Amino acid sequence: MPRASSDKNKNCIKTSKSAGYMMVYDTMKWRESQIPVAVFVLQFCRRHGKIMPLCTKEGGAAMRKLLIILLCLLFLTVTASAAGTVSQLESDTRIDTDGTCEVTVTMQLRIDSGESAPTFPVPEEAKDVTLNGRSVRAKSQGGYRQVALSEAVSGAGIHTVTIRYSLPDSITLDKKGNPFLNLQLLCGFAYPIDQMAFVITLPGEPEHNPVFFSTYYQETADSLFSLTVVGNEIRGVSNQQLKDRESLSMTLEVSEELFPQSVAKQWKMGTDDIIMIGVAVLAVAYWLLSMRSLPPRYSRRTTPPEGLTAGELGCCITAQGVDFTMMVVSWAQMGYLRIHMEENGRVLLHKRMDMGNERSDFEMRYFKTLFGKRDTVDATGLNYARLCRKAGKARPGIRDYYQRRSGNPYIFRGLCAVIGLLGGVSLGVSFANDTVWQVLLAILLGGICLVFSWVIQSGAGEIHLRRKWNLWMGLGASLVWILLGIWSREWNVAVFSVLGQWIAGLAAAYGGRRSEPGRQYLSQILGLRRFMMKVSATELQRILQTNPEYYYATAPYAMALGVGKSFARQFGKLQLPECTYLTTDTEELLTPKEWNLLLSEAVKAMEKRQKPAILEKIFGKK
Structure with missing residues (x-):
């Protein structure tokens, strides 16, 4: 068993x-x-x-x-199947000064038995494609043009294939205007390549090193080739086998001297530039259709226009709000009140007489609001400051200065401010290469430049007035804007935007379809301002002989027009008589220069409480 x-x-x-x-x-x-x-x-x-x-x-x-x-x-386990390969691929690219390229690709192609000849992809913009000297039609597929190698290759074995084609323009400009050479060396050929060599011939010697981009070796693409630069030629030999379906491109920063023709024809406008120009055309069209006017005339005048106080000059010139403090000084000069400045800096307004219908309804209403039932008002108090801010929003007589069909200057200014916003967006995009940062900086700088645009436009309307806060702010904003443009290499856009905002501010301030009284007032006020700046001592002596109180009568208007110092300087060391509407605790005779300084100090004290308007809006009235 x-x-x-x-x-x-x-x-x-x-x-x-x-x-x-x-x-x-x-x-x-x-x-x-x-x-x-x-x-x-x-x-x-x-x-x-x-x-x-x-x-x-x-x-x-x-x-x-x-x-x-x-x-x-x-x-x-992966099955190993036999496939064709390219033992050697050589690419020769010759580039002309206009950016056109002539490309020749020669390769040793091995095809195994039972395989059909593949297609060789070339760039989509390739023209005049030939295969072994014969013209062929390349079909567009997958973003490339596919050259069928079956027209020159048949059967298994090793074949030599030569492909030639031309590229119309290989030079592009980045957002900053720098020219770059962009070449597609490989477009995703189906076979692996044992060794690749290329030669790129430029019109002149390159100043920078090329940068390579690969499908498989994204971070180490520059190490795929051993490069040699000899004169105007860039030569490269691959250090390892290139995989199948490999896409390989090269970018080289070049100088404008190498490709002057290409750079000239490559000037292209981006989307933001097109929108900016479109908005500018729309703004100009709006101004021409509803706000166009001839340049203001200068009518020589030695006395202020009748019926206007010093506080209403800005309203007549550039449609500004009322300068209530200068209106009060004009009332004092007319005899309605007296301004007394104490040694401690306090300014008191003493009413001398009531105001009747000899003045406008606006003046009577605000004069009554200023004093009420009182005879003395503290001009350095909060109540006076609030009244000044309220009056500053009013523009009395504006309908008499402009025709009814005159356009709205705020619409025109808004359109021009959009141009500034787009200019800021262009700066933001140029500051960064990452998309997220581009969006963030575009939003930030777009908003900042929008505010800058409005400040610049407001400053342009204060050139002929005493208050020049917005003017200085506008100059500062312009400087910052241009510096940002230089930093981002978009200085041309920055300069265009800044100049556009100043022109827009002047066009909005001095434009508009004015009525005949409005044109007369404007020419008279500008003529008076020019006279005050350039009057000679001889002419002043002649005027003072007939009117000894001439300086006191015109000084408020000179200050309102921003020429108070220069006007007082024209009088020299002339001793003025005692002033009846601006007094101090000490009585002494003053020169025009000294009296103008006294008036400036009084006006400054009266306006001291007007500045914290923003804080008052935030924290409320006290």
């Missing part, structure tokens, strides 16, 4: 070995590429077949392990 059992086991072992070998051989026949798997299975069978009978329980477990390992290896 034991002998029979032993023979039976031997037969089982032989049968199992035969079955195992047959299974392995069948598997190899089914998948010939799995040679490492077959070797492993044979070794497994030889090792375990001699040790353990497969007919036993232990042998069955070993067989199951064998099958599991075999299946895992079969499914996880």
